[in-house]
Amino acid sequence: MKKAFPILGLLTAALLSFALYEALVVAPREQTMGDVQRIFYYHVPSAWTAFLLFAINFLASVQYLVRPRPQADKIANWIVIALGALTSIGAYVVRPLPQNMYPSSVVTTGVAIVGLYFLIKKYFSEQETDILALTTAEVGVVFCTVVLVTGPLWARPVWGIWWTWDVRLTSTLVLWLIYVSYLMLRRFSTSGQTPVLAAALAVFGALDVPLVYFSIWFFRTQHPQPVIGGGGSIDPRMLHVLLINWLAFLCFAFLVCWSRYRLEQLQREVEETQALEALLEPRSTVR
Amino acid sequence: MTFLYAAYAATWAIHIAYLITLVRRYSRLKLAVDELNKRKR
Numbered sequence: 236m237k238k239a240f241p242i243l244g245l246l247t248a249a250l251l252s253f254a255l256y257e258a259l260v261v262a263p264r265e266q267t268m269g270d271v272q273r274i275f276y277y278h279v280p281s282a283w284t285a286f287l288l289f290a291i292n293f294l295a296s297v298q299y300l301v302r303p304r305p306q307a308d309k310i311a312n313w314i315v316i317a318l319g320a321l322t323s324i325g326a327y328v329v330r331p332l333p334q335n336m337y338p339s340s341v342v343t344t345g346v347a348i349v350g351l352y353f354l355i356k357k358y359f360s361e362q363e364t365d366i367l368a369l370t371t372a373e374v375g376v377v378f379c380t381v382v383l384v385t386g387p388l389w390a391r392p393v394w395g396i397w398w399t400w401d402v403r404l405t406s407t408l409v410l411w412l413i414y415v416s417y418l419m420l421r422r423f424s425t426s427g428q429t430p431v432l433a434a435a436l437a438v439f440g441a442l443d444v445p446l447v448y449f450s451i452w453f454f455r456t457q458h459p460q461p462v463i464g465g466g467g468s469i470d471p472r473m474l475h476v477l478l479i480n481w482l483a484f485l486c487f488a489f490l491v492c493w494s495r496y497r498l499e500q501l502q503r504e505v506e507e508t509q510a511l512e513a514l515l516e517p518r519s520t521v522r
Numbered sequence: 523m524t525f526l527y528a529a530y531a532a533t534w535a536i537h538i539a540y541l542i543t544l545v546r547r548y549s550r551l552k553l554a555v556d557e558l559n560k561r562k563r
Contacts, residue, residue, distance in 0.1 A: 255530075274529040281533070377540045381533050388529040487537075494544055498551065505554050512561065 240493070247486040254476075254483035262476040274389040280481035281381040282407075284488050286444055288375030289414065293441035294352045295359070295368040296434035302361045312356075319349035365430045366503075368437060369421060370496045372414050374488055379411045394457065402450040403458035410447055413440035 258276035265272035301307040322345030326338035359367055386404065387397040398404065417440060421433050451458055469477075 270523050271525050273526050277530060277533050374540075377536060381536050384532045384536065385529040388525050388532065392525050491537075491541070491544075498544065498547055501551055501555075502547075505551060505558065508558055509554070512558070 240490070243486070244490060247483070247490055250479075250483040250486055254480040257476045257479050261472070263470060263472055265473075268393055271389060271392050274385050276476055276480045278382060278385040278389060279477060280484045281378045281385065283481055284484050285375045285378035285382060286448065287485075288371040288378065288488065288492070289410070289441055289444050290348065291351060291355070292368050292371040292375060292414075292437050293444075294348070294355055295364040295371065296437035296441075298352075298355055298359070298364040299361060299368060299430065299434045300438070302364065315349055315352045319345045362503075365434070366496055366499045368434060369499060370492050372417050372437065373495060374492050376411065376414045376418060377491075378484075378488065379407070379414065382407060383411055399457055401457045402454040403447065403456050406443060406447045406450050410440070410443045413443060 254276075258273055262273060262276065264270060297311060301311040323342045326341035326345070355364060355367065386407075390399075391397050413436075417433055417436050420436060421429060424432070426432070450456060451460060
């Protein structure tokens with residue numbers, strides 16, 4: 236795995252450069268907004284990546300909470316399966332779907348979440364789910380910060396204002412604040428129960444993700460409507476550039492998460508060794 | 523174009539700032555590991 240990291244790093248750097256070239260040069264110029272619309276190729280993929288990372292944080296936190304209790308673990312498994320099945324059935328029964336989404340995109344999201352839940356269950360131990368939750372929250376906050384910075388930089392020339400207390404914008408800011416408070420709790424709390432408290436906060440915090448996503452459907456908002464997944468239309472060349480940028484940011488997020496995950500693992504090992512040494516030290520002095 | 527470049531530059535500034543914090547944490551951890559190794563000897 237150690238050898239794979241530099242290779243993946245180089246591939247990701249090449250992909251990010253290619254994606255930047257596509258966004259600035261290849262993507263067609265939008266007729267109404269002009270070149271400022273190209274901010275979209277960084278803003279939207281960053282938002283999707285942040286949502287994905289917060290979703291993983293939610294699933295890992297649920298796992299961390301239920302894993303020590305076999306009964307709760309079984310119930311959680313069935314709830315996840317039932318939610319996946321209900322989403323898939325609901326996608327073909329409910330009409331119209333939020334934002335006129337395609338049923339296939341809803342089913343894919345549902346199946347992906349169920350799949351992720353069982354992948355985490357299979358490959359991560361209880362302690363590792365806690366590290367995974369911390370890692371994804373931290374990297375998710377970085378991507379969410381990018382969304383909150385690039386949004387106003389797009390809004391100023393297009394809307395004439397930097398910020399408005401619109402539901403989409405406000406709920407995104409609240410989402411960012413929830414995860415910043417999650418990270419502060421983990422950083423400054425000295426209680427032995429911190430991982431459990433943080434996991435509980437993450438479970439409630441994740442409820443804001445669907446609110447952010449569907450806010451444009453539930454409320455009247457100034458934020459542009461979605462352009463893919465069935466909600467609107469987009470030039471195929473623009474869609475191609477958007478997806479390339481998302482893929483590049485996903486690879487980048489994966490590598491950053493990997494480094495952060497490894498750092499946390501090593502940090503915990505060092506702390507354990509230091510604690511053991513501290514326990515043994517007084518004995519050696521007595522001798 | 524100013525806003526476009528500002529947005530792209532801000533994105534990379536945020537990512538690079540975070541990567542720098544990771545590198546600093548790694549070097550602090552390396553110091554701690556070295557100190558533990560010294561004590562073991």
